[in-house]
Amino acid sequence: MQDDVQTGPQAFDLGKVWNNRFFGLGSAFFTARAPTALRDPYWVARSQSMARELGLQDNWWQSQEALEAFSGNRPLAGSQPLASVYSGHQFGVWAGQLGDGRAILLGELETRDGQSLELQLKGSGLTPYSRMGDGRAVLRSSIREFLCSEAMHALGIPTTRALCITGSDQPIRRETIETAAVVARTAPSFIRFGHFEHFSHNQQHDDLQKLTDYVIDRFYPECRDAANPAAALLAAVTHRTAKLMADWQAVGFCHGVMNTDNMSILGLTVDYGPFQFLDGFDPDHIPNHSDTSGRYSYKRQPQVAYWNLFALGQALLPLIGEPDDAMAALEPYKSLFPAALDRRMAAKLGFADSSEGVKTLVNDLLALMASERTDYPIFWRRWAQHLDGAPADMVLDLFHDRPAANTLLQQLQDPDQKFGQSPSAALALQSNPSVILRNHLAEQAIALANQKDFSMIQQLLDVLENPFEDHPDHATWSGFPPDWASSIQISCSS
Known part of the structure; x- marks a missing residue:
């Protein structure tokens, strides 16, 4: 049902002054x-x-x-x-x-x-x-x-x-x-x-400088006093983008259209088109059925982000000057991204810090999950619940190869000896959401909305705003996707 619209004189008042700096x-x-x-x-x-x-x-x-x-x-x-x-x-x-x-x-x-x-x-x-x-x-x-x-x-x-x-x-x-x-x-x-690419490609270097100064002064003031402010900006954007890619990979988010015009200079996720959160874990998953080459598959996102940063570096080169300075600004991505992802994956396991042992366990778990297409969000949530006292069977039941899964779980029997730290159930529960916006949930809300019933959108929003809590009234939204979910096709018009 549609909401009634009223005309109270004070119901809508932004009460703000517009800056309009752009x-x-x-x-x-x-x-x-x-x-x-x-x-x-x-x-x-x-x-x-x-x-x-x-x-x-x-x-x-x-x-x-x-x-x-x-x-x-x-x-x-x-x-x-x-x-x-x-x-x-x-x-x-x-x-x-x-x-x-x-x-x-x-x-x-x-x-x-x-x-x-x-x-x-x-x-x-x-x-x-x-x-x-x-x-x-x-x-x-x-x-x-x-x-x-x-x-x-x-x-x-x-x-x-x-x-x-x-x-x-x-x-x-x-x-x-x-x-x-x-x-x-x-x-x-x-x-x-793409804003920077536009002015660089068209040889509008004065406007490129103006845009760069605007972004630095508003969002990256620490770059202003650098010896090469444009290179410092590129380095700062590289840092934010590396962290964003680690966030995406850890939660199983696939963007679908990582073009340079869909990359935020502030390291934000922008332009939600053919996105998808992983159901069964498949590193080769392509969320966009228009992406016939698989350029923007889940596993390629970190590499594509670096490619896009390189394109940004080329766009800024008229201001940076030396190509070596641009490459030096980009180089930290190669260590920043894996380090950030290691920290996030360690937290999903419940560990405050990563280590070689933790990284090995993560890789072994992901390899097993990939071989069986184990449901990605459900596995991680059940892992956290297991740390919190739930029986191991709720994790083992997700696998056909129970002995292999059990071998990995057994490593937590004496974690201090193997990893030098004990896993925290609280950390794992706050790192592995109970509910995410799976494609089938969005499709169900859309189907109702097409009938002018918008109630599920608001209900989903209420749940998604508290993703790390259990929601007994909507338990099915945290469950396995229906069989028809695998046939959902998402394109650039989505």
């Missing part, structure tokens, strides 16, 4: 463009936790003004809407000019804790960068992005956030006829590697 960079960076109105909009979903960060009152969504504003139908006073231009490599091939083809940046607001967040409407109509697209987003993809943005945030993984979805019965053609939706999403900045 707008201040000048016309080379964007085209001023207002959103296109969405026909007869209605509420689909909202994140109250994100709303509170923006300082919105709890009943903000009951205002007709809010509904119209976040559908792109009514301008927000003080905003300066725009679509930014960028370029990039797509599937490893230079694609030339791209840009915000279906997203309008409204501007920048301060949160209640004094941080600045940009507010963007995705699916808000044609822009000069839409190319062959229609500038719209469909309900299906909007639900997936909304839920996964908030789920990743709750998992502690750097990400863009989502405030709300508004929908419309306006027809949109993808593989079939679907309905339109708009996601209001936030981030400290939506600047991508």
